[in-house]
Amino acid sequence: MADATLTHNMPAEYEPSLFGTYSKKIGMWLFLMSDSLTFGALLFAYSYGRISTPQWPTPFHSESIVNATIMTAFLLTSSLTMVLAVRAAVNKDAKAQRLWLLATMACGLGFVVLHGREWTKLIEEGLTLSVFPKLAGHAANGEFAGVAQTVPQFPATFFGLTGMHMLHVTLGVVYLGVVALRRYFIPVLLLLWLAAWLGTPATSPFHYGAHVLLLAAVVCSIILWLKPKVYDSSDVEVAGLYWHFVDLVWMFIFPLVYLMSARII
Amino acid sequence: MEPYQQAIAEQVAEEQRHHGKAQFFWVWAALLVMTAIEVYLTYQNMQPVRMLTILMGLSLIKAALIIGFFMHMKYEISRMKWLTMCALVACLSLMLIFFPDAFRILSLGVK
Numbered sequence: 503m504a505d506a507t508l509t510h511n512m513p514a515e516y517e518p519s520l521f522g523t524y525s526k527k528i529g530m531w532l533f534l535m536s537d538s539l540t541f542g543a544l545l546f547a548y549s550y551g552r553i554s555t556p557q558w559p560t561p562f563h564s565e566s567i568v569n570a571t572i573m574t575a576f577l578l579t580s581s582l583t584m585v586l587a588v589r590a591a592v593n594k595d596a597k598a599q600r601l602w603l604l605a606t607m608a609c610g611l612g613f614v615v616l617h618g619r620e621w622t623k624l625i626e627e628g629l630t631l632s633v634f635p636k637l638a639g640h641a642a643n644g645e646f647a648g649v650a651q652t653v654p655q656f657p658a659t660f661f662g663l664t665g666m667h668m669l670h671v672t673l674g675v676v677y678l679g680v681v682a683l684r685r686y687f688i689p690v691l692l693l694l695w696l697a698a699w700l701g702t703p704a705t706s707p708f709h710y711g712a713h714v715l716l717l718a719a720v721v722c723s724i725i726l727w728l729k730p731k732v733y734d735s736s737d738v739e740v741a742g743l744y745w746h747f748v749d750l751v752w753m754f755i756f757p758l759v760y761l762m763s764a765r766i767i
Numbered sequence: 768m769e770p771y772q773q774a775i776a777e778q779v780a781e782e783q784r785h786h787g788k789a790q791f792f793w794v795w796a797a798l799l800v801m802t803a804i805e806v807y808l809t810y811q812n813m814q815p816v817r818m819l820t821i822l823m824g825l826s827l828i829k830a831a832l833i834i835g836f837f838m839h840m841k842y843e844i845s846r847m848k849w850l851t852m853c854a855l856v857a858c859l860s861l862m863l864i865f866f867p868d869a870f871r872i873l874s875l876g877v878k
Contacts, residue, residue: 522844524775531847535855546862567809574802582795585837589788592780616865725854736776739783741838746837753829756802761809 530740534747537670541751544663545758551655553764559656561629561651561766565621570760573616574752577671580609581749584678588742591735599738603682606745610675617668618708621661625707631657635705660759669714669753670748676718681733681741685726691719782842794836801825 513728521528552558587602625634628644648656679687698712733741805825808818835841840848 519775521847521850522775523779523847524772526772526776527779528847531851535851535858538855539858542859546865550865550869551868554872556873567806571802571806575799578795578802580796581798581833581837584789585791588782589786589791592783600865664819700816734776735780735783739779743838746833749837750830753826753833757805757826759821761805762810762815762819 517604524736524738526740527743530743534686534743535665537747538751541663541666541754544659545664545754548659548663550741551659555653557653558763559646559653560648560763561624561627561646562760562764564764566623567615567760567764569620570756573613573620574756576609576613576616577752580606580613581746583609583743584742588735588739594735600682603678603738607675607678607682610678610745614671614675617664617671621664621708622706629657629660631661635709641683663759664737667748667751670751672714673718674745674748676715676722677741677744680722680726681737684733685730688719688723689724691715691722695719696745705763783839786839786842790836794832798829799834801829 519525563650582659583602583605587599587606589600590596624646626644628647628649630650676687678689679691683690692715695712695715698708698715702709702712805822808821809816813821834852839850
C-alpha cells in the first residue's frame, strides 16, 4: 500500500526511492544498524564474561535497582515526548516542536545525572577501572574493593557498556539541542560543560568526561557555521530515530546488567 | 535538500499526520508496564535461566514496540522493513557463535 502511495506526485525525471523514503532517513537507519552492532558486541562481551565467570559480582542493591528503574522511566518518557515533537514538526507547529524537544532533552539530562550518581556511588565503594583517577581511602574499605582485582571483567564490561550508552545519550541531548535551538544552543552547551567540569571533583571520571561537551560545542559550531538552516520535520524525524535507538539499547542493558546482577535481600 | 528528496519528505510527513496521538500513549504505557513487570520479577528470587528468558522476551517485545511505533518502522514499505530488520537480526545472531566458548571455559575450570 505504502509502496504505491509514495510514488505519487513525484517528478517523472527522477528515479523513485528504492526504500520509499528520503535519503537522510535511510542514512540514519544505516548508521543505527552499524551502531547496534557496536552495542551488540558490548552486550555479548558482557554476557560472555558473565557465563564464563562463576564468581560474577551482584553489586546492585535495591537502591540501585530503584535508581535504574527511574532512569528507564526517564528514557521511555523521553521517547514519548520525542515522538510528540516529530508529530508537532509534521503539523508545522514550531512552538510545540521546540517544547517537546526541550522536554526530551530534560528527560535525557535526568537520565545522565542519575547514571552519573550511580557510577559515583560504585566507584566510591571500590568498583573502579585502572584508567579512572584514584580515590584515596575509598577503594581499600569499599564493598567492592576486591572486585576489580578478582573479576576485572565486571568493571571493564560494565563501565564500557554503560559508558558507551551514556555517551550516546549525552550526544543525543546535544543533537536535539541543536535541532531545537540551533546556534542559541552553543552558549547553553558551553555553560553545561563548565558546570559539569567545575562541579565535579578532580577525582571523578566525569571531571574529564565533561570535555566531551566542549568538543561537541566546537563540532556543532562548525556544522552550524558551514550549514546554517531551519530544521524541518525530516530533520526532527531523523533526530528522533537516533533518540529512540538510544532508548531501545537501554531496554537490553537494564535487564541484562542491572536486573540480572541484583542483590535483593 | 534535492527537490525529489523534498517531495518524498513531504509525502512521508503527510502520511505521519494521520497517525493517532493516542497510540503513542498506549505504547508508552505498555513499555512502562513491562518495565514494572521486569522489576517485580527481580524481587521474586527466580531461577536465573528462567528469569533471563522472561526478561529477554519482554525486552524483545519492548524493542519491537519502539521500532514499530516510535521509529515508525510499522509504516515503512515492506522492502525497507524486511531488509533492515533481517540484516540486523542476522548480524546480531552471528555473535551467538562465541557463547559455546564461554561455557567451555566454565567447564574447564579456568580461574
